[in-house]
Amino acid sequence: MPPADSPVFDADNHYYEALDAFTRHLDPALGPRVIQWVEVGGRRYHALGGRISRAVTNPTFNPISPAGALVDYFRGNPNGRPMHELMGTPEPIRPEYRDRDARLATMDAQGLAKVWLFPTLGMLYEEALKDDPGAVVLLFRAFNRWLAEDWGMAYRDRIFAAPYISLADVNEAVRELEWALDAGARSVVMRAAAPTTVHGPLSPAADAFDPFWARVDEAGITVVVHAGDAGLSSNGYAVDGFSASFRAGPARPSIKLFAIERAAHDFLATLILEKLFDRFPNVRVASVENGSEFLAPLFRKLRTTTRRMPGYFAEDPVLTFRRHVWINPFWEDDVDEIVDLMGDDRVIFGSDWPHIEGLPEPADWVTELQKLPPESVAKIMGGNVSELNERRPRP
Numbered sequence: 453m454p455p456a457d458s459p460v461f462d463a464d465n466h467y468y469e470a471l472d473a474f475t476r477h478l479d480p481a482l483g484p485r486v487i488q489w490v491e492v493g494g495r496r497y498h499a500l501g502g503r504i505s506r507a508v509t510n511p512t513f514n515p516i517s518p519a520g521a522l523v524d525y526f527r528g529n530p531n532g533r534p535m536h537e538l539m540g541t542p543e544p545i546r547p548e549y550r551d552r553d554a555r556l557a558t559m560d561a562q563g564l565a566k567v568w569l570f571p572t573l574g575m576l577y578e579e580a581l582k583d584d585p586g587a588v589v590l591l592f593r594a595f596n597r598w599l600a601e602d603w604g605m606a607y608r609d610r611i612f613a614a615p616y617i618s619l620a621d622v623n624e625a626v627r628e629l630e631w632a633l634d635a636g637a638r639s640v641v642m643r644a645a646a647p648t649t650v651h652g653p654l655s656p657a658a659d660a661f662d663p664f665w666a667r668v669d670e671a672g673i674t675v676v677v678h679a680g681d682a683g684l685s686s687n688g689y690a691v692d693g694f695s696a697s698f699r700a701g702p703a704r705p706s707i708k709l710f711a712i713e714r715a716a717h718d719f720l721a722t723l724i725l726e727k728l729f730d731r732f733p734n735v736r737v738a739s740v741e742n743g744s745e746f747l748a749p750l751f752r753k754l755r756t757t758t759r760r761m762p763g764y765f766a767e768d769p770v771l772t773f774r775r776h777v778w779i780n781p782f783w784e785d786d787v788d789e790i791v792d793l794m795g796d797d798r799v800i801f802g803s804d805w806p807h808i809e810g811l812p813e814p815a816d817w818v819t820e821l822q823k824l825p826p827e828s829v830a831k832i833m834g835g836n837v838s839e840l841n842e843r844r845p846r847p
Contacts, residue, residue, distance in 0.1 A: 464570065464803060467549060468572055469573050474486075477594040567612065579694070645719065668735055669733070674736045677716065677720070686706070691706075737776060743785060744782065
């Protein structure tokens with residue numbers, strides 16, 4: 453375990469959204485355009501833009517599979533059990549999934565000093581509305597106001613919830629960022645995808661988004677790029693849709709199982725290739741729940757690009773990446789390899805609790821660090837994200 457004087461800071465905790473998380477602050481007249489509850493076959497679903505979302509089986513989250521239910525699957529499923537058995541028996545939703553004081557008590561029991569807190573459904577819904585950027589703005593403006601009420605941005609200086617930012621409309625993104633800064637946010641979160649604007653999809657590093665990145669650079673707030681529905685197409689190799697990965701199950705894997713790392717690879721590579729950090733040298737980006745196995749081939753290709761285009765980069769782009777990006781590996785990744793690639797000051801622990809893909813006990817993540825010296829363990833299990841959690845305004 454980490455040294456007693458080294459607090460554990462989990463960089464990837466989640467809530468399960470309240471039933472009115474998206475609608476409490478949304479004009480009901482906008483429901484058909486943005487989001488509303490509908491009932492189909494006796495079950496409740498969200499309809500986004502008038503289309504039923506089946507991104508999750510039960511968006512009410514009551515009942516819900518136990519935290520870390522798929523831990524054996526991600527450890528290689530040594531007993532070859534089918535997915536439906538691994539999911540466990542659904543249980544009534546626990547108070548700590550939706551109540552911040554109950555979450556604090558659970559954190560105490562888990563040995564967590566602090567957590568970053570991210571959406572569940574909120575990471576999936578921009579894709580469903582992307583063809584109506586105005587609806588995306590309305591959805592997440594309402595969502596973030598709910599977040600401030602139910603969780604707060606820095607509750608008891610232990611629970612740090614991240615407002616969701618969409619770049620679908622850059623002016624609105626800047627306004628929402630200003631609101632987040634005024635509300636005391638320590639980080640903001642977005643999905644790893646090229647945002648769709650009224651002009652179509654654009655690179656996240658396009659000049660059109662410079663006003664947003666300029667404000668991030670000035671304020672020194674961390675931007676978290678978190679796994680979600682990035683809308684990647686499988687181009688006919690598999691059924692598209694966020695939930696298709698788990699529908700395939702362990703007996704029939706598909707290319708969709710690689711989508712999350714593909715999305716992060718493309719997003720982060722683009723920031724480097726389009727030299728975002730040259731324009732905004734105070735920007736810090738944390739990649740959370742996107743895995744890390746894409747790093748080695750990405751670094752090789754960045755250096756190949758440097759050789760082919762001499763003079764394009766001001767320095768080795770891998771050094772730029774290491775300076776500006778922090779990586780949260782999946783717990784089942786080879787963390788030692790990622791430390792070798794990134795350095796121990798650029799790797800952060802995140803358990804994904806209480807999602808089924810995460811760990812039942814968050815601090816068990818430390819067992820993946822047995823080969824590292826105590827000072828590296830302390831950085832990864834808390835020190836690094838503690839630094840990211842503090843705003844670093846531009847000098």
